[in-house]
Amino acid sequence: MDMKRIFRGPIVYIVLAVVLVWIGSSLLTGSGFREVTTQEGLDLLDGSTVSSAKIVDGEQRVDLTLDEADGDNGTKVQFYYVAPRGTEVVEAISASNADFDDEVPQTSLLSSLIGILLPFLIIGVIFYFLFMRMQGGGNKVMQFGKSKARLVSKDAAKVTFADVAGADEAIEELEEIKDFLKDPARFQAVGARIPKGVLLYGPPGTGKTLLARAVAGEAGVPFYSISGSDFVEMFVGVGASRVRDLFTQAKENSPAIIFVDEIDAVGRHRGAGIGGGNDEREQTLNQLLVEMDGFDPKTNVILIAATNRPDVLDPALLRPGRFDRQIGVDAPDLKGRQRILEVHGKGKPLAAGVNLEILARKTPGFTGADLANVLNEAALLTARSNAQLIDNRALDEAVDRVMAGPQRRSRIMADKEKLITAYHEGGHALAAAAMRHTDPVTKVTILPRGRALGYTMVLPLEDKYSVTRNELLDQLAYAMGGRVAEEIVFHDPTTGASNDIEKATSTARRMVTEYGMSAVVGSVKLGTSSGEPFMGRDMGSGRDYSENIAETVDAEVRVLIEQAHDEAWEVLNNNRDVLDRLATELLEKETLDHEQLAEIFKDVQKLAERPQWLSSVKRPVSDLPAVLVPAKAPIDAGSVDGGVGSEPPAKPERAPRPRKSPGIATA
Structure with missing residues (x-):
């Protein structure tokens, strides 16, 4: 609150006069x-x-x-x-x-007036101060409808496109917006019109707000920044009033750019809220739609918005003429991660042996915020150990902390529980190594970290944008490897596999209901695409398939999980000596890297290739073009000949599992 403005106001002088009169009357009465x-x-x-x-x-x-x-x-x-x-x-x-x-x-008239008016005056002053504070400090009374947008100053520290890495396509699109504002005649000469809006969407941490800040630093025009939640207040009509005021300010200083962060706060689908058409948020959205594409075609104002949920935005907001460009900002690829690490590594003392390309390969799926956090955690660990340079050890520990949480050194496990954990994680690692379509195992540890007693890291060598059916089946078998190892070695499974079973069940259900990888159910999409209900629009809607189909889906999911269990059982039995050796090494060293694991897994006997899955093909394989016939992967004879030290233990007695056919592919 501006105290100078308050002290210049008339209320202060009125209060001061009343106090002086009261003191004078008190002195006169003596x-x-x-x-x-x-x-x-x-x-x-x-x-x-x-x-x-x-x-x-x-x-x-x-x-x-x-x-x-x-x-x-x-x-x-x-x-x-x-x-x-x-x-x-x-x-x-x-x-x-x-x-x-x-x-x-006799009481004087002045004293009577003071006694009557003074309490009301004090109450009025209190309400005035409370009202001013509720309206955000320096705002004047009755100015709720004024926009809260912050005008980025030219003297502020600028972020340029050179500070943004891993989003080349988004930078290219936004650079064209910058050129349009700086030299509109070049585009207007060929009949092009300035885009009304640009929507940046993608997962959290991918750099959408950073891109908007870079546009502010590069554009050289007035840049107004506001959050979507700043439009909506408890007072009816305030949001729409603030939208009008924001665009009025921008038009007066055009050409200008308006950036609305988290626009889904006001841009959600209309008619899905509890308030119906009288919802304050919907009134704000209606005003925003009018301002973006009203009757004034000469408005030289560009709206840049960012959101993590483009699927919940109103269709009228996404149509051309409002958001002409929708730019996806996804997690960076390998080269993008390396450039991001180089940007955030500036000013940090990295050791001579640090290779950021190798670090980028270890962090698939990491966003820009995750990579920045990795380097920051590594710097904190280096400072904590009183070292001067950030080395590979600190970077590896930082990656583990970001992925699985900090190491819990205070959690001391009993010897038996440590042995169970070693075989559990060894089962995961061995099952992944014995499959033919999994990514390489890069790290196994039995040190408690976060909520896990241990973990196995399986990372791809290169970026992947789609997953095959065999890769998903390998993921299921790899997920069940820990549970199967407990059954083979101890004949008494533990609760440590609960998260593995949850992930395996989720993957299997999506294979059946979303990916069309069940010959019984077929290539049919069942259920909603998102696990989260879309507000009021989907509330109360029932399941879009029958009970018979639901029963079939449950049976298919069960078959997939059971086959993954049997495949894990087969590879762990066939490589029991490798499993024992791996568990022994884990008990001794607690953590094994990819080089140590490669030495242990050199004699692993691979799982045989699964039958080809051709349920979607109506013709025999012989009638297909050669390019469509998948080649059968050769079996490594050397790995098959790898001897097993002793006779594998017999499979414990248990109820037989129902099977519709030898393989899920033809089920």
Whole structure:
């Protein structure tokens, strides 16, 4: 709140005047009387030293003036008495030789007005200050509808496109917007019109807000920044008023750019809220739609918006003419991650042996925010250990902290539980290594980290944008490897596989209901594409398939999980000596890297190739073009000949699993 503006206001002077009047009236009412007790006053009346006396009715006060015989010439004394002693006081005054007077006090008009108006004035001042604070500090009263957008100053620290890495396509599109604002004649000469809006969408942490800040630094035009939640208030109509005020300011300073972060706060689909058409958010959205594409075609204002949920935005907001360009900002690829690491590595003392390309290969799927966090965690770990350079050890630990959380050194496991964890993680790693379509195992540890007692890291060597059916089946078998290892070795599974079972079940269900990888269900999309209900639009909607189909889906999911369990059982039994050796190494070293794992897995016997899945093909394989016939991967004879040290344990007795066919592919 601007205190200088408050002190210049008239209310401060009014309050000051009232206080001064009250103090002055208090001083005037004082007459220099010295107060004594009631008994002392009666003694003075009996002593015949009082020259005059005055009784003030209503206040039960007696004012005495002493004569010269008392030795205190002109001394004034006053005392108070209670009602029962009033007769005694009157008799004492009558018995003395003093002049007697009686007075009834009269309240002045000024004092009455002050007594009446002062409480209301104080209450008004309190409400004024509360009202000002509720409106955000320096705003004046009744200015709720003013926009809260912040104008980026030209003197502020600028972020340019050189500071953004891993989003080349988005930068190219936004650079064209910058050129359009700087040289519109070049585009208008060929009949091109300036885009009304640009929507940046993508997962959190991919750099959407950073791109907008880079546009602000490069554009050289007024840049207004505001959040979507700043439009909506508790007062009806405030959001629409703020939208109007924001665009009015931008039009007055056009060409200009408006950036709205998290636009889904006001841009959600209309008619899906509880408030219906009278919803305050919908009124704000309606005003935004009008401002973006109204009757004024000469508006030279560009709206840049960012959101993580483009699927919930209103279709009228996404049509051409409003958001002409929709730019996806996804997680960076390998080269993009390397450039991002180079940008965030500037100013950090990296050791000579640090290779950012290798670090980029270890972090597939990481966003720009994740990579920045990795380097920051590595710098913190280096400072914590009183080192001067950030080395590979600190970077590896930082990657683990970002992926799985900090290491829990205080959690001390018993020897048996540590042995179970070693075999559990060894089962994951061995199952992944024995499959033919999995990514390489890069790290296995039994050190508790985050909520996990240990973890196995399986990372791809290159970026992937689609996954095959065999790769998904390998993921299921790899997920069940930990549970199967517990069953083979201890014949007593633990609760440590709960998260593995959850992930495997989710993957299998999506294979059946979304990816069309079930010959029984077929290539049919079942259910919604998102696991989250879309507000009121999807609330109350039932399942879009019958109970028979639901039963079939559950059976197919069960078959996929059971086959993954059997495949994991097969490879772990066939490589039992490798599993024991891996568990022993884990108990001794606690963490194994990719080089140590490659040495242990050199004799692993791979799982046989699965039958070809051709349920979607109506013709025999012999009739297909050669390019469409998948080649059967050769079996590594050397890996098959790798001997197993001892006879594998017999599979424990349990109820047989239902099978529709030898393989899921032809189920």
